[in-house]
Amino acid sequence: MTSPIQTEHFTANIYGLLDETFDNVHGYFLDKGASLFETLATISAEEASIPVGGQCATLAAQVKHVAFYLQVMEEALRTQEFKKQDWGQIWRETSAVSPDEWQAIKSELRERYGRIKTFIDETPEWSNERLIGGIIAAIVHTAYHLGEIRQALCTLKA
Numbered sequence: 346m347t348s349p350i351q352t353e354h355f356t357a358n359i360y361g362l363l364d365e366t367f368d369n370v371h372g373y374f375l376d377k378g379a380s381l382f383e384t385l386a387t388i389s390a391e392e393a394s395i396p397v398g399g400q401c402a403t404l405a406a407q408v409k410h411v412a413f414y415l416q417v418m419e420e421a422l423r424t425q426e427f428k429k430q431d432w433g434q435i436w437r438e439t440s441a442v443s444p445d446e447w448q449a450i451k452s453e454l455r456e457r458y459g460r461i462k463t464f465i466d467e468t469p470e471w472s473n474e475r476l477i478g479g480i481i482a483a484i485v486h487t488a489y490h491l492g493e494i495r496q497a498l499c500t501l502k503a
Contacts, residue, residue: 390447406439415457
């Protein structure tokens with residue numbers, strides 16, 4: 346016998362984890378001031394343009410990749426079609442950025458994050474594994490890249 350997930354409990358917890366990851370630390374898993382948007386606010390376009398470790402992608406590419414991931418995930422969750430993607434394109438094409446380009450990348454991320462929150466608002470029940478797994482994957486994937494960005498900052502600012 347299966348037990349249904351209580352939508353309001355699941356949704357409230359997903360919102361809490363998303364909010365912590367992107368905007369406001371609640372103490373679930375991040376230190377105060379360590380959310381993604383708080384972290385990005387401390388990074389200049391010049392810093393965002395430096396390849397991490399000398400041969401890895403730039404911080405700008407990391408952020409652009411997260412925005413792309415959220416876009417792909419939202420579309421897949423809405424359509425329930427999980428299409429093949431060229432995940433390497435952003436890593437190959439995103440390098441040095443101007444201040445305006447850096448701001449545009451951060452704005453795109455903010456918009457994609459907003460669309461994920463809208464998707465959650467529009468989801469009346471979490472009725473299958475793809476919905477649940479997809480929304481959790483969006484949080485976990487972003488948190489992973491947040492860790493990479495914060496680690497790179499330690500190197501860049503050392």
